[in-house]
Structures are given as C-alpha cells and as structure tokens.
Amino acid sequence: MRTKALMEFCDWVDSTPLSQAIQSHAWVVPTFQTIHILAIAAVMSSILMINLRLLGVAGTDQPLARVSDRFRPVVWWALPLLLATGATLIIGEPARSLANEYFQLKMLLLLTVIVLMQLFQRPLSRDPSYWEPAGGRSARARLLAVFSLLLWCGIVFAGRWIAYK
Amino acid sequence: MDLDSLLRALEATNFATQIRENDSLFPWIESFHVLAITLVVGSISIVDLRLLGWASRERSVGRVTASVLPCTWAAFALAVITGGLLFSSNAVTYIHNTYYLSKFTFMGLAGLNMLVFHLHFNRGVESWGTAPTPPTAARVIGGLSLLFWIGVIACGRWVGYSLTPLPGTTG
Numbered sequence: 001m002r003t004k005a006l007m008e009f010c011d012w013v014d015s016t017p018l019s020q021a022i023q024s025h026a027w028v029v030p031t032f033q034t035i036h037i038l039a040i041a042a043v044m045s046s047i048l049m050i051n052l053r054l055l056g057v058a059g060t061d062q063p064l065a066r067v068s069d070r071f072r073p074v075v076w077w078a079l080p081l082l083l084a085t086g087a088t089l090i091i092g093e094p095a096r097s098l099a100n101e102y103f104q105l106k107m108l109l110l111l112t113v114i115v116l117m118q119l120f121q122r123p124l125s126r127d128p129s130y131w132e133p134a135g136g137r138s139a140r141a142r143l144l145a146v147f148s149l150l151l152w153c154g155i156v157f158a159g160r161w162i163a164y165k
Numbered sequence: 166m167d168l169d170s171l172l173r174a175l176e177a178t179n180f181a182t183q184i185r186e187n188d189s190l191f192p193w194i195e196s197f198h199v200l201a202i203t204l205v206v207g208s209i210s211i212v213d214l215r216l217l218g219w220a221s222r223e224r225s226v227g228r229v230t231a232s233v234l235p236c237t238w239a240a241f242a243l244a245v246i247t248g249g250l251l252f253s254s255n256a257v258t259y260i261h262n263t264y265y266l267s268k269f270t271f272m273g274l275a276g277l278n279m280l281v282f283h284l285h286f287n288r289g290v291e292s293w294g295t296a297p298t299p300p301t302a303a304r305v306i307g308g309l310s311l312l313f314w315i316g317v318i319a320c321g322r323w324v325g326y327s328l329t330p331l332p333g334t335t336g
Binding site for chain 1: 189192195196199200202203204206207208210211220221224228232233235236315318319322323325326
C-alpha cells in the first residue's frame with residue numbers, strides 16, 4: 001500500500017526536526033534496533049515457553065496458568081518498548097518503514113497475534129484449567145499454540161525483510 | 166595457506182556464491198538467524214534472571230534450566246548453521262570487521278562464563294538452587310551472562326551498518 005496521502009505523510013515526518021536529528025546521528029538507528037531486538041528476544045522466548053507448555057512439550061511440571069502468569073507480563077511489558085523503539089525508527093526513516101510492504105504485513109500479523117493471545121488468555125483467566133488436557137480442548141490448544149508461534153516467527157521475518165525492499 | 170586465502174576459498178564455494186548472488190537467499194537465511202538469536206538470548210536470559218534472583222524465584226534453578234536450556238541449545242545450533250552460511254558469503258570482509266570480531270569476543274566470554282558456572286556451581290545446584298536468591302557468585306554469573314549476550318546482539322546489529330551494503334539492502 002503506497003497511497004499519495006501516505007507518501008505525503010512520510011515526507012512530512014521526514015521534514016520534522018526530530019526526524020532530521022535522528023538522521024544526522026548515525027548511532028541512533030542501530031542503537032534503537034538493538035533495543036528493539038532485545039525486546040523481541042524477551043517476547044519470543046516468553047511466547048515459546050507458554051506455547052511449548054500449551055503443547056505439553058516443556059515445563060509440564062507446572063500448571064499452564066502458572067507458566068502463563070510468569071511469561072505473559074514479559075510480553076505486555078516488552079510491547080510498549082517495541083512500540084517506542086519502533087516509532088523512533090519510523091520517525092528516522094518514515095518512507096523506508098511505513099510505505100514498506102513487509103512493514104505493513106508485520107503490523108497485520110501483530111494485530112492478528114494480539115487477537116489470538118486474547119483468545120488464549122480470556123478463558124484461562126476465568127478458569128485456570130481451561131486448556132489442560134482433561135478439559136477436552138487439546139486439539140484447539142495445539143492449534144492455538146502452533147498458530148501463535150508461526151505468527152510470531154512471521155513478525156520476526158517480516159521485520160528483517162523490511163531492509164530488503 | 167594463510168587465513169585470508171582459506172576464507173577466499175570458502176567464499177568461492179558453490180553455496181557461498183549462491184548466497185552472495187541470489188537476491189533472496191541472504192535475507193531468508195538472515196531471518197532464520199535473527200529468529201534463532203532472539204530465542205538463544207531470550208531463553209538464556211530466563212536462566213540469568215533466575216540466577217540473579219529477579220524472576221522465577223519460586224521455581225528451583227535446576228527446574229528452570231531443565232525446561233529452558235534444551236530450547237537454548239536447539240536455537241543455538243540453528244544460529245550457528247545460519248551464521249556460518251551468512252559468513253561464508255563474505256568471509257574475508259567479516260573476519261576483518263571490528264564489530265564482527267567483538268561479537269565473537271562477547272560470545273567467547275559468555276561461553277567461558279557458562280563453563281565456570283557448570284564446573285563450579287552446577288554440581289550443588291540441588292541444594293542452593295531452591296533458595297529464591299542464589300549465592301552472590303551465581304548472581305554475578307547471571308548478571309555477566311546478560312551483559313555479554315546484550316553485547317553479542319549489539320555488535321551483530323552494528324556489523325550490518327559497518328559493511329559496504331550488500332546488493333538490495335538498506336541495513
């Protein structure tokens with residue numbers, strides 16, 4: 001998607017003093033990318049732990065609700081950090097990001113995975129044993145875990161591909 | 166045969182040439198590399214934070230490492246394979262890059278740190294590992310590990326900004 005309005009918006013962001021300041025200091029973009037990747041590392045490993053438990057592959061000595069309580073807050077703390085560092089990177093290079101197909105795909109995948117996380121978390125907070133095998137929902141639980149892992153991998157991949165458009 | 170000519174021979178191999186010249190092979194391998202690194206560093210930091218006594222305090226160190234480290238090693242294997250492939254495509258350039266060398270220095274330090282942990286502390290982990298706050302030496306190891314791996318990621322990112330851009334890339 002590269003509408004005229006979007007490109008005009010990118011040009012405007014590009015001309016702001018903040019964007020100019022980011023562009024004139026070469027260290028800013030790699031520094032914020034480093035923080036961005038570290039936050040992604042926190043999210044990816046937390047998501048992996050929750051979903052491996054949901055699949056019954058790892059951490060099975062603990063109930064799912066406890067694994068989720070340990071790692072879900074990491075995701076919700078990292079997301080604002082990702083948004084803040086991501087926004088800085090966008091302001092520094094608006095056209096390279098906002099008008100980039102991979103960036104747009106990444107945001108679409110992000111919205112989808114957030115909805116998916118709600119589908120996982122809402123029943124779990126009502127009933128801690130909701131996703132346990134005895135509940136008879138193991139097929140749905142496995143599907144949810146696999147989709148969630150694939151979507152997050154897609155987010156990482158799309159993020160890396162932004163540099164190649 | 167010196168190192169540079171050895172690396173030039175590596176660059177001349179069929180797969181290295183493919184990665185260098187094909188437009189989408191490098192980004193694909195790089196995507197798997199980034200994915201692997203996020204999982205390595207993220208999962209190790211779960212152990213590090215436990216060693217520091219900052220998270221998972223109600224769970225013993227032994228249990229945390231048992232559930233996390235298999236993921237770390239699997240991801241590390243993927244990172245090594247993909248990293249080796251990326252390296253082969255421009256081996257001579259990478260080996261003379263300061264950030265690339267710093268990245269491996271940090272990785273060496275992280276490995277050494279882990280070795281010290283395994284040789285000196287892991288044996289008694291059943292006894293001290295249940296305490297919410299581990300002994301000072303274990304906490305220092307956890308803290309150092311976090312710092313070294315942050316160094317690995319930072320240097321890795323800077324490699325991309327210190328090379329002549331590869332065809333089709335902007336960073």
